[in-house]
Amino acid sequence: MGLKEGTRAARLAKVVGLVGLVGIGATGCSTDEVLRFGWPVAVTPQAEKMRELWTWSVVAALAVGVIVWGLILWSVAFHRKKSEELPRQVAYNLPLELVLIVVPTVIVAVLFYFTAVTQNYVTDKSEKPDVTVDVIAFQWNWEFRYPEFKTADGPVSTVGSSGEIPLLVVPSDKSIRFNLESTDVIHSFYVPEFHFKRDVFPLPKKNNQDSSFEITKIDREGSFVGRCAELCGTYHSVMNFEVRALKPALFDEYIGLRQKTNEKTGKPYTAAEALTEMDCGELCTPHAVTTKPFDTDRTVREASTGGGK
Ligand SMILES: [Cu+2]
Structure with missing residues (x-):
């Protein structure tokens, strides 16, 4: 009987092993991907x-x-009830x-x-990061201010709107400090590729909360989607932004333009105008490439309310 059970167990192990292998193989994941577990x-x-x-x-x-x-x-397999006799008990086994x-x-x-x-x-956090960005969250968008880079009207700032995803342009290979602040409810600053999110609280500070964090560098150029990760009201789900990491020289060029007056408009270059002016291919796309704006104009209630405002 022992032999019979043994071969049955071996056959079962083989089937389980095969199913497992096919399961892993069928996902088409590389080892690196598998080890990241999603x-x-x-x-x-x-x-x-x-x-x-x-x-x-x-x-x-x-x-x-x-x-x-x-x-x-x-x-389950080997210790099923075999007789009315109570098996050996192992309670109080020190x-x-x-x-x-x-x-x-x-x-x-x-x-x-x-x-x-x-x-x-x-x-x-370091004593002195290379770049500091003030992140201001509000219902339902983001403003990014660069306090070290001034224009005639205050620091360089990028703010999103219903039609435009705000671009958080930063240098790669430099340390960056993010100071978070909300003007209304609690939001959360989340960049999936940073594997990091932190709640953005309105002032005054409470409970020793730490509203700033730092990264020692972004190790490549690229565009990375950012999201609000704290349910903050009607349009929470579309409160997105995009991190655009440019080589330090390109970032300097970008910030330089943001501080200069655009002759066409008579005002400092906006983020989109500055990127359009620069020549760095896809990295200088003047609008977000990882997410799209969401039209918040909703007229559906007009039907039920008789169309009046
Ligand atoms: Cu939010």
């Missing part, structure tokens, strides 16, 4: 550290899962209970250690 590719060192924490936490969770699933299957306390404690301690180390790294 996260986007990180573009900052902080994001990469969080991705490593995520990957190894999932691996640890899966290892525990495989052991638990195995034990469940093992008891060594076993010690193991069951020590092992989870060690697991939690290890997870806690790596979480704390990663969190300290991610929330760390």
